Amino acid sequence: MRLLLLLTLTISTLTSSAQNSSLNGVVTANNTPLAYATIVLSSTKYGTTTNDKGFYEIKNITPGEYMAIFSCVGYITERVKVNIAAGNPAILNISLKENSSKLSEVVVTGVSRATELRSNPVPIVVLGKKDIDQHVNNNIIDAIVKGIPGVTAVTTGPNISKPFIRGLGYNRVLTLYDGIRQEGQQWGDEHGIEIDQYGIARVEVIKGPASLTYGSDALAGVINLIPYIPNGQDGKLNGDIITDYHTNNGLIGSSLGLSYKKNDWKYAFRATGKMAHNYQNKVDGYVYNSAFQEYIISGMARVDKGWGSSQSALTTYDNKQEIPDGSRDSLTRRFTVQVAEAGNDDIKNRPIAPQAWLNSYGVTPLHQHIQHYRVYNKTEVKLGDGLFASALGWQQSIRREYNHPTQPGQAGLYVTLNTLNYDWRYSPKVVNGWETSFGVNGIYQTNRSKQATDFPIPDYNLFDIGGFFFAKKSVGKMDISGGIRYDTRNINWDDFYVGANPANGFEQRVNANTPGGRLQFPNFKHTYHGVSGSLGFTYNVSERILLKANIARGYRAPNITEIGSNGLDPGAHIVYLGNRTFGPEFSLQEDLGLIAYLKDADLMLEVFNNQISNYIYQSRLDDANGNPVIIVPGNTTYQYQQSKARLYGAEFTFNLHPRGANWLEWNNSAAYVTGINQNRALIAQSNGAAKYLPFIPPLHIRSEVKLKLQGSYGVFSKVYFRAEADAYATQNRYYALNDTETPTHGYTLINAGMGSTLKAKSGKTICELFLQADNLFDVAYQSNLNRLKYFEYYNASPNGRSGIYNIGRNISMKVIVPF
Structure with a gap:
């Protein structure tokens, strides 16, 4: 430093x-x-x-x-x-x-300089702290899903949400923390984003290929989570205390934030703790093994000088997360507990989970333990009229999954991922209206298995580097921007042998000459290359009406599970089989948008068409008789496939905020996407079962009415009430081959909320209060992106219900006390 x-x-x-x-x-x-x-x-x-x-x-x-x-x-x-x-x-x-519009904003994601949203042809949406606070959630991704049409999440319980943008997710969505790419085994289903939801002040989401600025893994888009930067009064300690409580799973969240500013220096610190017992719904009751404990600490120091600025930060994340396996008693449908190892485990005769365990805040022996550490520095140096920006970061993700009931201290999966992030870019002086930027960025990564018994992926080394050029210019009413990028990624690993471990009776990694050892991962070395770019236009019909068009080519190298997996991921209850011959994915996406800033309303319509070559997806593996292939008892086997694919759809937003009735808001949005598998031979062979892509969300419509009381009522000010209908249509367009997915019934959730700011007579804010009711009528539903929907051991059940249902009615309360 x-x-x-x-x-x-x-x-x-x-x-x-x-x-x-x-x-x-x-x-x-x-x-x-x-x-x-x-x-x-x-x-x-x-x-x-x-x-x-x-x-x-x-x-x-x-x-x-x-x-x-x-x-x-x-x-x-x-x-x-x-x-x-x-x-x-x-x-x-x-x-x-x-002006209740969320469309007129300034963004920093995916551009060379801070840019007005209106002049950026790339589809990008901003979610501010006000919206994040008002949507009380279990995690930050759920807040984004509620606030931004076109963004969904694959979930495994209330605290595990993996973001999807327009039907694409996992390593196709690049998550950033303060502009630094987040690396934490993104391929895994059973853990969320390792970020403190209470420390985020702003979210910027790019919908569509963003490989130009970020390289591989931004094929579907980017979610940039921007933390709060202190800007208080000099020499005064500022901060806030946040308390959060949810009735459904008893979630208790507490967070202390401190900030201090003195002359050119700014400092920030936050400590957060969350814990919850099992969640519940009216079909399953308490869902055994869905509790969690989460603890996060972050700190930041920033200096602003005449030469520029430098900001350093560190974060630590520790999460113990239970993962349900869905086993039940066949008659009562009560959840059961695994007490024996796989070879001796009789799923139909497991003991029933005691009631005391269901609403306990303690974490059961069978759980996963996620730790994530991050240190980074961002520096900007003024070079004449130009600007040089540097970002360097180091991350370590440690992931353990404990799945052995007879030896609870023995991890089934234990991997450590180390990542070095680097990004250097230069923005020269603006010449004749041309804003330009060029640079190089990438990652160096190593992944190592530790004292585990299951090895789904090999120990690998990865080096990624890419260079780009970006330009922007305004010509009359037209804003033009675009650029080009070239990427290269090398991934390699040595022979990986597995053999018996006499000390615990399971398997361990062994040397090549160990008697009885078997080669699980033959050595591999390959370099992937990709050219990406974009060109877009924004036409200012008037100050209030904009037309946007953008075409972008995205690139993504296959991730480690897609090319290298060959084993059980215990937490996911899936045996993954990869394919070493896969090539990189390339997408070509066209976007058209209409944005209208009217006096009493906002209107936004975006349509897109995305053609992807070498699209990689999971498919359940069946034998010649149509029966599921079982390599590890009690676990499903999935094999990765690759083909051409097409995704197309639209998002529509209409927000009414009449100036003659500024106490009223009516906000509406709709999002639709269809994913088509273009592997014609497979579709014909499967009689159409493989026609659609997996993980495609159904039509989603949201409508919210918000009433804002004008003036103050004693200590209460900024009082609001809101009611929301959140509707998902039936999803009959799904990847049906080998029952990988099944149809999902539509449902509508009614949500409501209210909030207020309490102020003293002096005008100083005492606190902010938020009360929210989600799924007010306790609807029993299953999202088609809920992985727990498929956690079922029986072909039929006494109540006609299969799998695990989503969370039921939840009343949440949040208090923010600034000081």
Whole structure:
């Protein structure tokens, strides 16, 4: 870190010595200070957010004329020209008008410089802290699913959600934390994203190929989770205490955040703890083995100087997560407990789980333990009128799955993934209106198995590097942007032998010359290459109406399970079989969009068509007689397939916010996607059972009415009430080959919520209160993206229900106390 700061200081002394200045002021709305408003100087990296008093300050600005953009979710964006003189701080106070539109925003994801959402042709959606707070959830991905049409999640209980964008997920969705790509065994079904939901201030989601800026694994899009950066009063300790409680699974969440700002330095710290017992619904009762415990600590330090800025952060994540296997008593349908090892386990005669275990906060011996550690630095150095940006990070993901009831301390799966992230890019001076950026980024990764008994993937080494060029220019009413990228990824592993372990009676990794050893993973070495790019246009029909068009080619190298897997993943209860001959996936996606910023409403329509070559997917493996292939008793076997595929669909948003009745909002959205398998031979052979792709969500319609009381009522202000209908259509378009998937009935969930800010007579905020009821009428339903739907051991049951159902009625309460 010292060397990095020394390098940046050395570079800065070689650049222009012109005297810089600053811009500051207060942002208000209805004569009230507006917190979390964003201020950006267009076509530059200069930007900040307001504190809880509406104050902002941007330091070390090169003198000149700029376009200052003031934006905040729920308010109309203002653009003001400002002249920054050398050594003379500029003061600019702005009052924003309410406008419930979420469409007019400033984004930083997938662009070279902070860019207005309206001028970005790539489909991108922003979710602010206000929306994240108001949608009380078990995890941050569920909040995104509720707030952004086109985003769904494959779930394995309330705390495990893997994001999908327009029907594509796993390693096709790139998750970022503060712009650094998240690496934590993304191929696994049975764990979520290792990120503190209470520490996220903003989410930016790119829908569609984003390989241009990020390389492989952004084929479906990007989810950038941006943490809070302190911007409070100098020399004063600020913070908040968050308390969260859910009635369904007894979730208790507590989080303490601290921030401090002094001169050019900012510091932030957060500690979070969550625990929950088993969740419940009216069909299954308490779902045994769905409890969890989660503890997260994060810290950040940032310095802003005349030469630029440098920000360093670290996070630690520790999660113990139970995973249900779905075994039950055949008559009572009560959940049972595995007490014997696979060879001696009689599933039909397991003991019933005691009631005391079902609502206990303790974690059972059969669970998984996920630990994730991250350290990173982001530095920006001004080089004349250009900007050099560097991001370096190290992550370690440790994953253990305990699946041996007779030896609960022995992990079935135990892998350690180490990742080095690097990203260097340069944005030169804007010339003749052209904004350009070029750079190189990638990862170096190693994965190692430890003292385990099951080995689904080999120990591998991976090196990934890619270079890109990006350009943007505004010509009259047209904004044009695009670029090109080339990637290369090398992955290799040595021979991996497995043999008997006399100490515990299971298997272990052994040397090649060990008697009785068998070769589970023959050595492998391959380099994948990919060219990706995009070209897009935004046409400003008027200030309020925009037309967007974008075409992008995405690239994704196969992940480790797709090419290398050959064994049991205990937590998923799946034996995976990979294919070493797979080539990389390439997509060609066309997007068309219409956005209208009307006085009393917002309207957004986006349609897309995505053609993918070498699409990789899972299919259940059956024998010649149509019976499931069982390699490990009690576990399903899946084999990866590859073919051409096509996905197409649309998202529609209509938000009504009449200015003559600013107490009313009516927000509506619809999302639809169809996934077609283009392997004609397989479709014909299967009589159409393989026609559709797996994991495709059905038509999803959401409608919300929100009432906002005007004024204050004693200590209560900003009081709102909302009611929501969340409807999913029946999904009859599914991958039916070998019963990999089955049809899913449609359902409608009714949700409701209310909230308020409590203020003292002095105007100081005491706390924010949120009350929410999800699935108010306790509907029994199964999402087609719920993996637990397929956790069933019997062909028929006394109540006619199969598999495990989603969470029932849940009342949640959240209190945020700032200080």
